[in-house]
Amino acid sequence: MEYNDTVESGLVIPLIAGWVGGWIVNYLADVLPHTRRFSRPTCPHCNTIYSWQDYLLFRACRSCGNRRTIRTWVVQLFLAAFSVYIWISPPAHLGFALGLILLLYFTMDFVIDLEHRLILHTTSIFGAFLGLGVGFLRQGLSSTLIGGAVGFGMVFLFYLFGVLFTKIRARRLQSAGLEADDEEAFGAGDVILATIIGFILGWPLTWFGILFGVLLGGVISVLIMLILFLSRRFQSWMVFIPFGPFFITSAFLIVYLPQLVKFLVPK
Ligand SMILES: [Zn+2]
Structure with missing residues:
Protein backbone atom coordinates (compact mmCIF):
# COMPACT_ATOMS: atom_id res chain seq x y z
CA MET A 1 0.00 0.00 0.00
CA GLU A 2 2.71 2.37 1.03
CA TYR A 3 4.71 1.36 -2.03
CA ASN A 4 1.74 2.03 -4.37
CA ASP A 5 1.19 5.47 -2.85
CA THR A 6 4.82 6.40 -3.44
CA VAL A 7 4.70 5.17 -7.03
CA GLU A 8 1.50 7.05 -7.83
CA SER A 9 2.49 10.37 -6.27
CA GLY A 10 5.94 9.91 -7.84
CA LEU A 11 4.42 9.90 -11.33
CA VAL A 12 3.46 13.58 -10.91
CA ILE A 13 7.11 14.54 -11.38
CA PRO A 14 7.63 12.89 -14.82
CA LEU A 15 4.15 14.04 -15.94
CA ILE A 16 4.97 17.69 -15.18
CA ALA A 17 8.49 17.33 -16.63
CA GLY A 18 7.05 15.82 -19.84
CA TRP A 19 4.39 18.53 -20.10
CA VAL A 20 6.96 21.33 -19.67
CA GLY A 21 9.12 19.48 -22.22
CA GLY A 22 6.13 19.60 -24.59
CA TRP A 23 5.90 23.38 -24.18
CA ILE A 24 9.62 23.73 -24.94
CA VAL A 25 9.51 21.47 -28.04
CA ASN A 26 6.36 23.13 -29.41
CA TYR A 27 7.84 26.58 -28.82
CA LEU A 28 11.15 25.76 -30.52
CA ALA A 29 9.37 24.06 -33.45
CA ASP A 30 7.11 27.14 -33.78
CA VAL A 31 9.81 29.82 -33.79
CA LEU A 32 13.21 28.41 -34.82
CA PRO A 33 12.38 27.48 -38.45
CA HIS A 34 11.04 31.02 -39.05
CA THR A 35 13.31 33.37 -37.10
CA ARG A 36 16.29 31.14 -36.14
CA ARG A 37 16.20 32.67 -32.65
CA PHE A 38 14.17 32.58 -29.43
CA SER A 39 11.51 35.00 -30.69
CA ARG A 40 7.92 35.49 -29.56
CA PRO A 41 5.60 32.82 -31.01
CA THR A 42 3.17 34.05 -33.66
CA CYS A 43 -0.04 32.68 -35.16
CA PRO A 44 0.87 30.64 -38.29
CA HIS A 45 -2.25 31.95 -40.06
CA CYS A 46 -2.13 35.72 -39.49
CA ASN A 47 1.28 36.31 -37.83
CA THR A 48 -0.25 37.99 -34.78
CA ILE A 49 2.03 37.64 -31.74
CA TYR A 50 0.52 35.40 -29.04
CA SER A 51 0.55 36.60 -25.45
CA TRP A 52 2.58 34.13 -23.37
CA GLN A 53 -0.54 33.27 -21.38
CA ASP A 54 -2.59 32.45 -24.49
CA TYR A 55 0.33 30.55 -25.97
CA LEU A 56 1.00 28.34 -22.95
CA LEU A 57 -2.72 27.69 -22.40
CA PHE A 58 -3.15 26.66 -26.08
CA ARG A 59 -5.83 29.28 -26.71
CA ALA A 60 -7.02 30.06 -30.24
CA CYS A 61 -5.57 33.15 -31.94
CA ARG A 62 -7.38 36.27 -30.71
CA SER A 63 -6.98 37.99 -34.04
CA CYS A 64 -8.12 35.37 -36.59
CA GLY A 65 -9.68 32.73 -34.32
CA ASN A 66 -7.65 29.82 -35.71
CA ARG A 67 -6.93 27.08 -33.19
CA ARG A 68 -3.53 25.67 -32.41
CA THR A 69 -2.27 22.85 -34.60
CA ILE A 70 -2.92 19.15 -33.93
CA ARG A 71 0.86 18.74 -33.72
CA THR A 72 0.85 20.92 -30.59
CA TRP A 73 -1.41 18.43 -28.82
CA VAL A 74 0.28 15.32 -30.17
CA VAL A 75 3.66 16.61 -28.89
CA GLN A 76 2.24 17.53 -25.45
CA LEU A 77 0.51 14.18 -24.93
CA PHE A 78 3.33 12.08 -26.39
CA LEU A 79 5.99 13.72 -24.21
CA ALA A 80 3.90 13.61 -21.02
CA ALA A 81 3.14 9.92 -21.56
CA PHE A 82 6.63 8.92 -22.66
CA SER A 83 8.21 10.87 -19.82
CA VAL A 84 6.31 8.58 -17.42
CA TYR A 85 7.60 5.58 -19.35
CA ILE A 86 11.23 6.80 -19.06
CA TRP A 87 10.67 7.42 -15.34
CA ILE A 88 9.59 3.82 -14.85
CA SER A 89 12.06 2.31 -17.30
CA PRO A 90 14.98 4.73 -17.91
CA PRO A 91 17.21 4.09 -20.96
CA ALA A 92 20.40 2.18 -20.15
CA HIS A 93 23.28 4.33 -18.73
CA LEU A 94 21.33 7.59 -19.13
CA GLY A 95 18.78 7.80 -16.33
CA PHE A 96 15.61 9.87 -16.35
CA ALA A 97 16.83 13.48 -16.78
ZN1 LIG B 1 -4.20 34.27 -36.15
Whole structure:
Protein backbone atom coordinates (compact mmCIF):
# COMPACT_ATOMS: atom_id res chain seq x y z
CA MET A 1 0.00 0.00 0.00
CA GLU A 2 2.71 2.37 1.03
CA TYR A 3 4.71 1.36 -2.03
CA ASN A 4 1.74 2.03 -4.37
CA ASP A 5 1.19 5.47 -2.85
CA THR A 6 4.82 6.40 -3.44
CA VAL A 7 4.70 5.17 -7.03
CA GLU A 8 1.50 7.05 -7.83
CA SER A 9 2.49 10.37 -6.27
CA GLY A 10 5.94 9.91 -7.84
CA LEU A 11 4.42 9.90 -11.33
CA VAL A 12 3.46 13.58 -10.91
CA ILE A 13 7.11 14.54 -11.38
CA PRO A 14 7.63 12.89 -14.82
CA LEU A 15 4.15 14.04 -15.94
CA ILE A 16 4.97 17.69 -15.18
CA ALA A 17 8.49 17.33 -16.63
CA GLY A 18 7.05 15.82 -19.84
CA TRP A 19 4.39 18.53 -20.10
CA VAL A 20 6.96 21.33 -19.67
CA GLY A 21 9.12 19.48 -22.22
CA GLY A 22 6.13 19.60 -24.59
CA TRP A 23 5.90 23.38 -24.18
CA ILE A 24 9.62 23.73 -24.94
CA VAL A 25 9.51 21.47 -28.04
CA ASN A 26 6.36 23.13 -29.41
CA TYR A 27 7.84 26.58 -28.82
CA LEU A 28 11.15 25.76 -30.52
CA ALA A 29 9.37 24.06 -33.45
CA ASP A 30 7.11 27.14 -33.78
CA VAL A 31 9.81 29.82 -33.79
CA LEU A 32 13.21 28.41 -34.82
CA PRO A 33 12.38 27.48 -38.45
CA HIS A 34 11.04 31.02 -39.05
CA THR A 35 13.31 33.37 -37.10
CA ARG A 36 16.29 31.14 -36.14
CA ARG A 37 16.20 32.67 -32.65
CA PHE A 38 14.17 32.58 -29.43
CA SER A 39 11.51 35.00 -30.69
CA ARG A 40 7.92 35.49 -29.56
CA PRO A 41 5.60 32.82 -31.01
CA THR A 42 3.17 34.05 -33.66
CA CYS A 43 -0.04 32.68 -35.16
CA PRO A 44 0.87 30.64 -38.29
CA HIS A 45 -2.25 31.95 -40.06
CA CYS A 46 -2.13 35.72 -39.49
CA ASN A 47 1.28 36.31 -37.83
CA THR A 48 -0.25 37.99 -34.78
CA ILE A 49 2.03 37.64 -31.74
CA TYR A 50 0.52 35.40 -29.04
CA SER A 51 0.55 36.60 -25.45
CA TRP A 52 2.58 34.13 -23.37
CA GLN A 53 -0.54 33.27 -21.38
CA ASP A 54 -2.59 32.45 -24.49
CA TYR A 55 0.33 30.55 -25.97
CA LEU A 56 1.00 28.34 -22.95
CA LEU A 57 -2.72 27.69 -22.40
CA PHE A 58 -3.15 26.66 -26.08
CA ARG A 59 -5.83 29.28 -26.71
CA ALA A 60 -7.02 30.06 -30.24
CA CYS A 61 -5.57 33.15 -31.94
CA ARG A 62 -7.38 36.27 -30.71
CA SER A 63 -6.98 37.99 -34.04
CA CYS A 64 -8.12 35.37 -36.59
CA GLY A 65 -9.68 32.73 -34.32
CA ASN A 66 -7.65 29.82 -35.71
CA ARG A 67 -6.93 27.08 -33.19
CA ARG A 68 -3.53 25.67 -32.41
CA THR A 69 -2.27 22.85 -34.60
CA ILE A 70 -2.92 19.15 -33.93
CA ARG A 71 0.86 18.74 -33.72
CA THR A 72 0.85 20.92 -30.59
CA TRP A 73 -1.41 18.43 -28.82
CA VAL A 74 0.28 15.32 -30.17
CA VAL A 75 3.66 16.61 -28.89
CA GLN A 76 2.24 17.53 -25.45
CA LEU A 77 0.51 14.18 -24.93
CA PHE A 78 3.33 12.08 -26.39
CA LEU A 79 5.99 13.72 -24.21
CA ALA A 80 3.90 13.61 -21.02
CA ALA A 81 3.14 9.92 -21.56
CA PHE A 82 6.63 8.92 -22.66
CA SER A 83 8.21 10.87 -19.82
CA VAL A 84 6.31 8.58 -17.42
CA TYR A 85 7.60 5.58 -19.35
CA ILE A 86 11.23 6.80 -19.06
CA TRP A 87 10.67 7.42 -15.34
CA ILE A 88 9.59 3.82 -14.85
CA SER A 89 12.06 2.31 -17.30
CA PRO A 90 14.98 4.73 -17.91
CA PRO A 91 17.21 4.09 -20.96
CA ALA A 92 20.40 2.18 -20.15
CA HIS A 93 23.28 4.33 -18.73
CA LEU A 94 21.33 7.59 -19.13
CA GLY A 95 18.78 7.80 -16.33
CA PHE A 96 15.61 9.87 -16.35
CA ALA A 97 16.83 13.48 -16.78
CA LEU A 98 19.27 12.89 -19.65
CA GLY A 99 16.85 10.37 -21.17
CA LEU A 100 14.15 13.06 -21.24
CA ILE A 101 16.48 15.77 -22.66
CA LEU A 102 17.52 13.42 -25.48
CA LEU A 103 13.85 12.65 -26.15
CA LEU A 104 13.06 16.40 -26.36
CA TYR A 105 15.88 16.83 -28.88
CA PHE A 106 14.64 13.88 -30.97
CA THR A 107 11.04 15.15 -30.92
CA MET A 108 12.03 18.72 -31.84
CA ASP A 109 14.24 17.65 -34.77
CA PHE A 110 11.57 15.19 -35.92
CA VAL A 111 8.80 17.83 -35.95
CA ILE A 112 10.91 20.56 -37.61
CA ASP A 113 12.22 18.21 -40.31
CA LEU A 114 8.76 16.80 -41.01
CA GLU A 115 7.11 20.23 -41.22
CA HIS A 116 9.89 22.18 -42.96
CA ARG A 117 12.27 19.55 -44.42
CA LEU A 118 14.90 21.31 -42.40
CA ILE A 119 17.70 20.30 -40.04
CA LEU A 120 18.74 23.57 -38.37
CA HIS A 121 22.41 24.31 -37.63
CA THR A 122 21.63 25.63 -34.14
CA THR A 123 19.82 22.44 -33.14
CA SER A 124 22.59 20.38 -34.79
CA ILE A 125 25.29 22.06 -32.70
CA PHE A 126 23.27 21.34 -29.56
CA GLY A 127 22.65 17.80 -30.82
CA ALA A 128 26.36 17.18 -31.47
CA PHE A 129 27.31 18.06 -27.87
CA LEU A 130 24.35 16.12 -26.49
CA GLY A 131 25.18 13.14 -28.74
CA LEU A 132 28.84 13.13 -27.62
CA GLY A 133 27.80 13.18 -23.95
CA VAL A 134 25.10 10.53 -24.36
CA GLY A 135 27.41 8.33 -26.46
CA PHE A 136 30.25 8.64 -23.91
CA LEU A 137 27.91 7.45 -21.12
CA ARG A 138 26.42 4.66 -23.24
CA GLN A 139 29.49 3.13 -24.84
CA GLY A 140 32.64 5.11 -24.05
CA LEU A 141 34.58 7.63 -26.13
CA SER A 142 36.19 5.57 -28.92
CA SER A 143 33.00 3.71 -29.88
CA THR A 144 31.14 7.06 -29.87
CA LEU A 145 33.66 8.77 -32.19
CA ILE A 146 33.82 5.80 -34.59
CA GLY A 147 30.00 5.71 -34.61
CA GLY A 148 29.90 9.40 -35.58
CA ALA A 149 32.41 8.85 -38.39
CA VAL A 150 30.52 5.82 -39.72
CA GLY A 151 27.15 7.64 -39.58
CA PHE A 152 28.69 10.56 -41.46
CA GLY A 153 30.37 8.28 -44.04
CA MET A 154 27.29 6.18 -44.75
CA VAL A 155 24.87 9.04 -45.31
CA PHE A 156 27.50 11.09 -47.16
CA LEU A 157 27.73 8.22 -49.66
CA PHE A 158 23.93 8.20 -49.97
CA TYR A 159 24.11 11.97 -50.38
CA LEU A 160 26.59 11.67 -53.29
CA PHE A 161 24.34 9.07 -54.95
CA GLY A 162 21.45 11.48 -54.41
CA VAL A 163 23.33 14.32 -56.13
CA LEU A 164 24.13 12.04 -59.07
CA PHE A 165 20.51 10.87 -59.24
CA THR A 166 19.24 14.47 -59.17
CA LYS A 167 21.56 15.39 -62.08
CA ILE A 168 20.37 12.44 -64.18
CA ARG A 169 16.77 13.24 -63.34
CA ALA A 170 17.19 16.93 -64.20
CA ARG A 171 18.62 15.94 -67.61
CA ARG A 172 15.69 13.58 -68.24
CA LEU A 173 13.17 16.26 -67.26
CA GLN A 174 14.90 18.79 -69.51
CA SER A 175 14.97 16.45 -72.49
CA ALA A 176 11.27 15.80 -71.88
CA GLY A 177 10.70 19.56 -72.05
CA LEU A 178 9.84 19.81 -68.35
CA GLU A 179 11.33 22.17 -65.85
CA ALA A 180 14.08 20.67 -63.70
CA ASP A 181 13.81 20.86 -59.95
CA ASP A 182 16.51 20.36 -57.37
CA GLU A 183 14.89 17.91 -55.01
CA GLU A 184 17.47 15.74 -53.30
CA ALA A 185 16.76 12.40 -51.70
CA PHE A 186 19.32 13.13 -48.98
CA GLY A 187 20.14 16.68 -47.92
CA ALA A 188 23.29 17.96 -46.21
CA GLY A 189 21.26 18.22 -42.99
CA ASP A 190 20.70 14.47 -43.08
CA VAL A 191 24.48 13.92 -43.16
CA ILE A 192 24.91 16.06 -40.02
CA LEU A 193 21.99 14.31 -38.31
CA ALA A 194 23.47 10.88 -39.14
CA THR A 195 26.76 11.96 -37.52
CA ILE A 196 24.91 12.94 -34.33
CA ILE A 197 22.99 9.66 -34.33
CA GLY A 198 26.31 7.87 -34.87
CA PHE A 199 27.64 9.53 -31.68
CA ILE A 200 24.53 8.46 -29.77
CA LEU A 201 24.46 4.84 -30.94
CA GLY A 202 28.22 4.27 -31.22
CA TRP A 203 30.02 1.59 -33.17
CA PRO A 204 28.79 -1.01 -34.24
CA LEU A 205 25.12 -0.09 -33.63
CA THR A 206 25.36 2.96 -35.92
CA TRP A 207 25.39 1.11 -39.21
CA PHE A 208 22.34 -0.88 -38.14
CA GLY A 209 20.57 2.28 -36.94
CA ILE A 210 21.16 4.15 -40.21
CA LEU A 211 20.21 1.20 -42.44
CA PHE A 212 17.11 0.59 -40.34
CA GLY A 213 16.18 4.28 -40.82
CA VAL A 214 16.66 4.03 -44.60
CA LEU A 215 14.58 0.85 -44.64
CA LEU A 216 11.79 2.45 -42.58
CA GLY A 217 11.83 5.47 -44.93
CA GLY A 218 11.69 3.19 -47.98
CA VAL A 219 8.82 1.05 -46.66
CA ILE A 220 6.71 4.05 -45.57
CA SER A 221 7.31 5.86 -48.90
CA VAL A 222 6.24 2.80 -50.87
CA LEU A 223 3.07 2.66 -48.75
CA ILE A 224 2.38 6.37 -49.33
CA MET A 225 2.97 5.97 -53.09
CA LEU A 226 0.63 2.98 -53.11
CA ILE A 227 -2.10 4.96 -51.34
CA LEU A 228 -1.62 7.89 -53.75
CA PHE A 229 -1.64 5.50 -56.69
CA LEU A 230 -4.82 3.74 -55.57
CA SER A 231 -6.58 7.02 -54.85
CA ARG A 232 -5.50 8.24 -58.33
CA ARG A 233 -3.73 11.26 -56.93
CA PHE A 234 -0.41 9.92 -58.07
CA GLN A 235 1.53 12.32 -60.27
CA SER A 236 5.21 11.57 -60.13
CA TRP A 237 7.23 8.45 -59.43
CA MET A 238 9.69 10.51 -57.47
CA VAL A 239 8.25 11.57 -54.18
CA PHE A 240 10.59 13.46 -51.89
CA ILE A 241 11.38 11.42 -48.79
CA PRO A 242 12.60 13.39 -45.77
CA PHE A 243 14.93 10.77 -44.29
CA GLY A 244 15.69 12.75 -41.10
CA PRO A 245 12.51 11.71 -39.26
CA PHE A 246 13.22 8.06 -40.10
CA PHE A 247 16.80 8.25 -38.80
CA ILE A 248 15.41 9.80 -35.61
CA THR A 249 12.70 7.13 -35.31
CA SER A 250 15.31 4.41 -35.73
CA ALA A 251 17.61 5.90 -33.05
CA PHE A 252 14.61 6.51 -30.78
CA LEU A 253 13.57 2.83 -30.98
CA ILE A 254 17.12 1.59 -30.34
CA VAL A 255 17.68 3.85 -27.31
CA TYR A 256 14.24 3.74 -25.64
CA LEU A 257 12.56 0.54 -26.82
CA PRO A 258 15.51 -1.80 -27.50
CA GLN A 259 13.35 -4.85 -26.77
CA LEU A 260 11.28 -3.96 -29.87
CA VAL A 261 14.24 -3.94 -32.26
CA LYS A 262 16.50 -6.43 -30.47
CA PHE A 263 15.60 -9.32 -32.77
CA LEU A 264 16.67 -7.22 -35.78
CA VAL A 265 20.08 -6.27 -34.42
CA PRO A 266 22.73 -8.67 -35.72
CA LYS A 267 24.81 -10.27 -32.97
ZN1 LIG B 1 -4.20 34.27 -36.15
